[in-house]
Amino acid sequence: MGVVVQKYGGSSVADAEGVKRVAQRIVDAKKAGNQVVVVVSAMGDTTDELIDLAEQVSPLPPGREMDMLLTAGERISMALLAMAVGNLGHEARSFTGSQAGVITDAAHGKAKIIDVTPGRIQTALDEGAIAIVAGFQGVSQTSKDITTLGRGGSDTTAVALAAALKADVCEIYSDVDGVFTADPRIVPTARKRDRISYEEMLEMAACGAKILHLRCVEYARRYDMPIHVRSSFSLKDGTWITDQRDGDETMEQAIIAGVAHDRSEAKITVVGVPDKVGEAARIFEALADAQINIDMIVQNISAADTNLTDISFTVPHADGQAAMAALTRIQDTVGFSSLQYDDQIGKVSLIGAGMRSHPGVTAKFFTSLAEAGVNISMISTSEIRISVVVDEAQVDDAVAATHKAFDLDADDVEAVVYGGTGR
Amino acid sequence: MGVVVQKYGGSSVADAEGVKRVAQRIVDAKKAGNQVVVVVSAMGDTTDELIDLAEQVSPLPPGREMDMLLTAGERISMALLAMAVGNLGHEARSFTGSQAGVITDAAHGKAKIIDVTPGRIQTALDEGAIAIVAGFQGVSQTSKDITTLGRGGSDTTAVALAAALKADVCEIYSDVDGVFTADPRIVPTARKRDRISYEEMLEMAACGAKILHLRCVEYARRYDMPIHVRSSFSLKDGTWITDQRDGDETMEQAIIAGVAHDRSEAKITVVGVPDKVGEAARIFEALADAQINIDMIVQNISAADTNLTDISFTVPHADGQAAMAALTRIQDTVGFSSLQYDDQIGKVSLIGAGMRSHPGVTAKFFTSLAEAGVNISMISTSEIRISVVVDEAQVDDAVAATHKAFDLDADDVEAVVYGGTGR
Structure with missing residues (x-):
């Protein structure tokens, strides 16, 4: 039993x-x-x-x-x-x-x-x-x-x-019926995945897929506990989240697990930071002291003639005001020139354990975005994920173009409802 | 402190x-x-x-x-x-x-x-x-x-x-402002008592005063814990419930604590019970097995020519149906002739530790009821209480007449709200 x-x-x-x-x-x-x-x-x-x-x-x-x-x-x-x-x-x-x-x-x-x-x-x-x-x-x-x-x-x-x-x-x-290759409200041709690895699900969750929370997937991976995500409104099989390494014969060998997106972040740019050792540390210490969660960080190389650099990062909308206040308090001591705040952004992420061993994924991703007329303002990568920050208005186009470029579209599209789970 | x-x-x-x-x-x-x-x-x-x-x-x-x-x-x-x-x-x-x-x-x-x-x-x-x-x-x-x-x-x-x-x-x-000599909705001249003994409060609670529950007062008496009943809507002192035996100088020495009433019971009469040893026991065993709470019980003496007797008792309305069913199941074995059910009754109780040492209380109580034209159908007494069952329609008259007869009316009447406490 x-x-x-x-x-x-x-x-x-x-x-x-x-x-x-x-x-x-x-x-x-x-x-x-x-x-x-x-x-x-x-x-x-x-x-x-x-x-x-x-x-x-x-x-x-x-x-x-x-x-x-x-x-x-x-x-x-x-x-x-x-x-x-x-x-x-x-x-x-x-x-x-x-x-x-x-x-x-x-x-x-x-x-x-x-x-x-x-x-x-x-x-x-x-x-x-x-x-x-x-x-x-x-x-x-x-x-x-x-x-x-x-x-x-x-x-x-x-x-x-x-x-x-x-x-x-x-x-x-x-x-929700399971984990999809993209949000079906944005990409009607999105497919439900039968299986996905812990690692991929972790990246999906971290990148805005609301179906499972990060901590839950981390816990499941640590204890190697298979999760079956499914709908309480139907008897259909949902998505199994397991350890791909167990070599299950039915496991899919897809390069790309899916495309996730997230509209819950804002971008803050610290303009004109003196390019000295320890300046970035002081900025992020101030943010850590204020309990602000930082996601992506980009620092441009310093312009040779000014010796000043810009640092951009993303934070949850809810932390935006506190982050700006924390930075304003250290403006005089750090000596940066100004702050910019932009909450009209979105993050689009391409996730797949397969991309580790498939060169060219990044190029194909950026090409598909360029062809869709989407401008990229920040980039961050991990071994199984590439994320870009784009204008919020272009998120849907970016997701759809990427989904299509990586052949994720289903042949038969089922009517699905895609939403977040509660607590 | x-x-x-x-x-x-x-x-x-x-x-x-x-x-x-x-x-x-x-x-x-x-x-x-x-x-x-x-x-x-x-x-x-x-x-x-x-x-x-x-x-x-x-x-x-x-x-x-x-x-x-x-x-x-x-x-x-x-x-x-x-x-x-x-x-x-x-x-x-x-x-x-x-x-x-x-x-x-x-x-x-x-x-x-x-x-x-x-x-x-x-x-x-x-x-x-x-x-x-x-x-x-x-x-x-x-x-x-x-x-x-x-x-x-x-x-x-x-x-x-x-x-x-x-x-x-x-x-x-x-x-509610405290414990009153009667329900002020029925007797506008009812007075708030400053003090009352555990014993009296127990009888009041048992007889329908909803201000405190029986178990709470029993617990307080056992541990000699003073209770102060008062309103959360005013700063006035309410009623102290204490052990009169401690000889507090400010303790009232009233003969009568108050008049309580209860409309929540029904009267069942078992008609024509054979007057043999053990018949009453079988009736009340059947009721106990059905988890029925019995309050007052009256058995008439058997008429010499028939050797049959009637037994009446009161139960909460909520238990009435179950009690009738339990009795019907034993009708053949006990051999009584019929059952009568009356839920148009009320119980009026006169309570006071002082009545122990004051003869004539019972006579005065019954006289006041008679003068008010109230017919008594059952009587039960304890050392500090006399209860009568009357027609439900006569409860208000009975309470008012008794309250007046024992000089409980206040000189100055305050506007009060009288209701039960929750759980």
């Missing part, structure tokens, strides 16, 4: 009907001979409603209390789901993150899982019950306070539990 | 404004030099909304999951309250029943507190913080599952915590 961990997002359990539909699906997995553990997010808009309530009573709620508040969301969905499963004649027991043994550090709102001790879950399974676990939450090892894992937290809960229980597979259900 | 435990009901924290108002009140108690522990119920209609959701997914939800679901309610209110207190510049930490050390038996939906180990609350107080505790909930000693305490549970949580922390007082806040 195998162990299957299933994770359902908030859109799958948005109302009583959704809860009952998911319950049937869980029972089907149990009837198929599996031991079933289910990780569930808060229902639909619950989290937003709770955040709204918090804002009404305090402009800056303490992290500990915010976590206590938000974890009420999964408590509701998991209890309802356990009831609905029970109503179908199968015993289900719900467990909070703490009861499920999800031990984290004490960083409220963005806690990291440091251990999983699923003793009560294992007991429930051994006694023939289905275990329903609250996603997104855990308990601090030091303070014993309730913590939340931040964005994508429920996916991470599912993979961490699957690893601790040595499950056969971790199924991540959402309203 | 004294320890004060305050309990706020759902109507006091029904919305963000209410939460902020209560937060200010908590901070005032802290500024007055107290260590403050707050027990809070779920906001306004939260519990009803959660029950409604449960009914949508399952007609008969398991008790364990129902408790998991309902406890989300206090989780929300306590976190919001802690945030609101924090916003006023005082540290507050919220704790679930489990975290607060409220240990119960495993009877989901109606668990009993068997121990309180408030180590984390004491630590919070020692560190200068205000502790906010979820009412109504605990954790099972044996299964480690989350439990709820049933109706009036939050009041019981507050008294139990106050006892464990050796608090100076347990303040129970609601939308």
Whole structure:
């Protein structure tokens, strides 16, 4: 008998009907001979409603209390789901993150899982019950306070539990059929991939594909836990995320996994930085002190006659204002001349483990962009990824042109819905 | 520095404004030099909304999951309250029943507190913080599952915590000014009592006064914990419930504490029961097996010529149907002739520790009812209480006449609102 961990997002359990539909699906997995553990997010808009309530009573709620508040969301969905499963004649027991043994550090709102001790879950399974676990939450090892894992937290809960229980597979259900070669809303001919490697999925997630969160994929890769991304609204197979190195015969040998894009970043340019040792370090230290996450960085070589250089980098929109403020504070000491801020940008990334051994990928990528009339303002590369920053208005054209140039278009196009998963 | 435990009901924290108002009140108690522990119920209609959701997914939800679901309610209110207190510049930490050390038996939906180990609350107080505790909930000693305490549970949580922390007082806040000599909606001249004994309050609660639940008062009496019942909407002193035996000089020496009434019961009469040993036992065994709570019981003496007797008793309306079914099942074996069911009744009770040593109270009570034209259909007495069952339509007249006969009317009548507390 195998162990299957299933994770359902908030859109799958948005109302009583959704809860009952998911319950049937869980029972089907149990009837198929599996031991079933289910990780569930808060229902639909619950989290937003709770955040709204918090804002009404305090402009800056303490992290500990915010976590206590938000974890009420999964408590509701998991209890309802356990009831609905029970109503179908199968015993289900719900467990909070703490009861499920999800031990984290004490960083409220963005806690990291440091251990999983699923003793009560294992007991429930051994006694023939289905275990329903609250996603997104855990308990601090030091303070014993309730913590939340931040964005994508429920996916991470599912993979961490699957690893601790040595499950056969971790199924991540959402309203999307799987991982596509590009966002089907932009590229109607985008194909669903049957399989993709951890590495490729990591780059896809980092480059704006919202289907899975980075931390969840990192966790799965570390523990070699196969993830099956699929829709809770259909019975079709989705996309398997596995370690390509295991030499599975059915594994695709595609050069390119897909084209990802991201409109959530802004570009900041520090103009006229004195080209001396340590100036760049002082700039990025100031940003790190302000807790700003930096993505791409480009530094031009200094013009010989001025000995001044420009440094450009991208940050999430949400961090833009704080980044500008942090830089303004050090303008006098560093001595740069001005700052430029541009939030009308987009990032387009070409991802594929195959490009490692295929020369010419970069040239083909840039040629396709040039032919589509797309201007490139920043470039960054890794072994299995090339990313470019372009005008926001040209993102769609860039994605479509690249998708076509690398022969990713499907012969038969299915109607698909492509959206992000919740927490 | 004294320890004060305050309990706020759902109507006091029904919305963000209410939460902020209560937060200010908590901070005032802290500024007055107290260590403050707050027990809070779920906001306004939260519990009803959660029950409604449960009914949508399952007609008969398991008790364990129902408790998991309902406890989300206090989780929300306590976190919001802690945030609101924090916003006023005082540290507050919220704790679930489990975290607060409220240990119960495993009877989901109606668990009993068997121990309180408030180590984390004491630590919070020692560190200068205000502790906010979820009412109504605990954790099972044996299964480690989350439990709820049933109706009036939050009041019981507050008294139990106050006892464990050796608090100076347990303040129970609601939308009522205190304990009145009768329901002011029926008797506009009813007076708020300044003090009342545990015994009297127990009888008042048992006889329909909704201001405090029976279990909470029992707990307070057992641990000799003074309760101060007061309104969260005013700063006026409410009613102190204490042990009269401590000889406090300011204690009132009234003969009668008040007049309580209860419209929540129905009367069942078993007609024509053979007057043999053990017949009554078989009837009440059948009712006990069906988990029916019996209140008053009256058995007439058997008529000499028939050797048959009638047995009447009262049950909560909610148990009426089940009681009739249980009795019908044993009709053939017991051999009674018929059943009568009457839910148009009301119980009026006169309560006062003083009546022990004052002869003539019973006569005066019955005379006042007779003069008001009220017919009595059942009578039951204890050392400090006399209860009668009357027609439901005559309850108001009976309460008013009794209140006047025992000189309970106030000289100055204040506008008051009288209602029940939540859980």
